Amino acid sequence: MTNFSELNISESTLRSVKRMGFEEATPIQEGTIRFAIEGRDVLGQAQTGTGKTAAFGIPLIEKIDPKNPNIQALVIAPTRELAIQVSEELYKIGYDKRVKLLSVYGGQEIGRQIRALKNRPQIIVGTPGRIIDHINRRTLKLEDVQTLVLDEADEMLNMGFIDDINSILENVPAERQTLLFSATMPPAIRKIAETFMRDPEIVKIKAKELTVDNIDQYFVKSAEREKFDILSRLLNVHQPELAIIFGRTKRRVDELAQALSIRGYLAEGIHGDLSQAKRISVLRQFKENKIDILVATDVAARGLDISGVTHVYNFDIPQDPESYVHRIGRTGRAGKSGLAVTFVTPREMGYLRIVEETTKKRMTPLRPPTSDEALEGQQRLAVETLEGLIANNNLGDYRTFAAELLENHEAIDVVAAALRSLTKEPDDTPVTITEERPLPMRRERSSNNRGGGDRGRSNRSYGGRRDNARSGDRRNSRREGGRREGGRREGGQGRSRSPRRHED
Ligand SMILES: Nc1ncnc2c1ncn2[C@@H]1O[C@H](COP(=O)(O)OP(=O)(O)OP(=O)(O)O)[C@@H](O)[C@H]1O
Numbered sequence: 001m002t003n004f005s006e007l008n009i010s011e012s013t014l015r016s017v018k019r020m021g022f023e024e025a026t027p028i029q030e031g032t033i034r035f036a037i038e039g040r041d042v043l044g045q046a047q048t049g050t051g052k053t054a055a056f057g058i059p060l061i062e063k064i065d066p067k068n069p070n071i072q073a074l075v076i077a078p079t080r081e082l083a084i085q086v087s088e089e090l091y092k093i094g095y096d097k098r099v100k101l102l103s104v105y106g107g108q109e110i111g112r113q114i115r116a117l118k119n120r121p122q123i124i125v126g127t128p129g130r131i132i133d134h135i136n137r138r139t140l141k142l143e144d145v146q147t148l149v150l151d152e153a154d155e156m157l158n159m160g161f162i163d164d165i166n167s168i169l170e171n172v173p174a175e176r177q178t179l180l181f182s183a184t185m186p187p188a189i190r191k192i193a194e195t196f197m198r199d200p201e202i203v204k205i206k207a208k209e210l211t212v213d214n215i216d217q218y219f220v221k222s223a224e225r226e227k228f229d230i231l232s233r234l235l236n237v238h239q240p241e242l243a244i245i246f247g248r249t250k251r252r253v254d255e256l257a258q259a260l261s262i263r264g265y266l267a268e269g270i271h272g273d274l275s276q277a278k279r280i281s282v283l284r285q286f287k288e289n290k291i292d293i294l295v296a297t298d299v300a301a302r303g304l305d306i307s308g309v310t311h312v313y314n315f316d317i318p319q320d321p322e323s324y325v326h327r328i329g330r331t332g333r334a335g336k337s338g339l340a341v342t343f344v345t346p347r348e349m350g351y352l353r354i355v356e357e358t359t360k361k362r363m364t365p366l367r368p369p370t371s372d373e374a375l376e377g378q379q380r381l382a383v384e385t386l387e388g389l390i391a392n393n394n395l396g397d398y399r400t401f402a403a404e405l406l407e408n409h410e411a412i413d414v415v416a417a418a419l420r421s422l423t424k425e426p427d428d429t430p431v432t433i434t435e436e437r438p439l440p441m442r443r444e445r446s447s448n449n450r451g452g453g454d455r456g457r458s459n460r461s462y463g464g465r466r467d468n469a470r471s472g473d474r475r476n477s478r479r480e481g482g483r484r485e486g487g488r489r490e491g492g493q494g495r496s497r498s499p500r501r502h503e504d
């Protein structure tokens with residue numbers, strides 16, 4: 001591990017990085033920052049959640065000349081959410097240097113952007129379509145751009161932005177530095193590198209697997225129509241602090257989000273058909289923990305960095321392994337642990353094997369919890385809640401009523417009733433989930449070389465218990481509109497929690 005101070009970074013940026021809580025550079029940062037600061041073109045590949053944003057963000061900020069009021073750097077990101085996220089991170093890195101930046105993306109009123117552009121930002125972060133729009137309107141002057149960044153390059157290709165990128169590049173000086181970052185490196189990215197970059201330094205953080213080790217990966221084989229009930233039970237057993245559920249289509253996302261809400265979970269969906277304001281507000285609620293579950297399509301969640309996502313559920317198995325890597329990469333970020341569960345219908349098992357071959361990691365089969373186990377998960381949560389309240393020793397007047405109850409009833413009945421009132425019992429309210437057609441049949445490949453890195457654990461029945469044991473800092477008061485207040489840490493000390501409610 002390298003300290004940032006060994007990377008030839010200015011004092012002001014060092015201060016910012018320190019303020020952001022970064023102690024040491026991650027491998028991709030260590031590998032790329034030096035070259036990028038020297039002015040070399042860099043192609044960086046590293047697993048999801050390993051700090052690629054700062055890997056280009058730090059050298060980019062370093063290169064900005066504060067006295068030059070022109071646009072000196074252009075960062076292209078595939079989606080609005082990512083453009084916002086990247087610009088927020090760049091803002092933090094450039095804070096001490098007082099770098100001016102602006103993000104431009106579709107859906108935002110263009111007139112406002114044009115006015116903001118007149119404030120002379122030095123860095124532009126934007127989505128391809130809107131950048132081109134501004135180029136055509138001549139509201140974006142790119143003659144002075146010295147650094148060009150393509151973030152999430154693989155996704156931009158998937159989204160068919162190649163022509164847009166080509167035409168943006170025609171408007172950026174040829175004498176420039178190009179930084180390209182991606183979590184996966186399909187051949188098309190290499191081709192881009194050959195076309196757009198000058199003798200790039202290729203920094204590939206070798207990982208045994210494409211996915212990080214701190215994500216436990218499971219799969220559930222299930223008929224399409226049983227998926228939702230299994231999902232609800234899993235949620236009750238796992239009790240995720242923050243979860244993202246991926247669906248294959250927009251309709252799927254809408255239906256899932258609604259069905260989960262009907263069953264009493266704090267869930268919202270995001271996908272490309274929602275207005276930009278709605279998407280941003282849903283994301284904000286999720287980041288602020290006002291909702292527990294984000295239901296999303298691939299595109300809507302790509303690259304999002306939301307700290308504290310503990311669980312990812314692939315309600316539909318993704319069509320290609322790269323999407324799988326990106327999806328589950330929303331958890332297990334910055335060294336934290338995470339859990340991923342992929343639903344797969346029997347016909348789709350071939351896809352699962354292809355994912356495993358690509359990630360070189362086997363998924364552990366997960367037995368769907370029974371409804372009794374799901375109930376037990378909720379009961380355990382109620383027990384923890386009570387224990388937390390007791391540990392807090394803040395029961396004041398309740399003692400009088402407790403004594404009254406105990407005079408008339410058996411102690412065990414009183415406690416059982418208290419637990420029952422705190423337990424979210426299985427909810428069978430009918431919901432509508434339209435059946436999705438399975439992916440086209442794909443024959444399973446031979447499985448004799450399936451990397452068995454995970455084999456030793458495959459007899460574990462399911463992830464719930466284990467996860468229960470480590471989720472000491474999850475919140476307990478969900479879904480109950482504030483009835484739950486206490487909780488217990490793994491080690492037994494209680495601590496208070498503020499009640500939460502669904503704020504719509
Ligand atoms: N050196 C560091 N020390 C601690 N945390 C860091 C460091 N660098 C980045 N982080 C944090 O790690 C998280 C993940 O970083 P980032 O979003 O840049 O990952 P990424 O590699 O771009 O992932 P993805 O492939 O999913 O886009 C962020 O919250 C970021 O602030």
Ligand SMILES: [Mg+2]
Nearest residue numbers: 052053152303
């Ligand atoms: Mg990223």
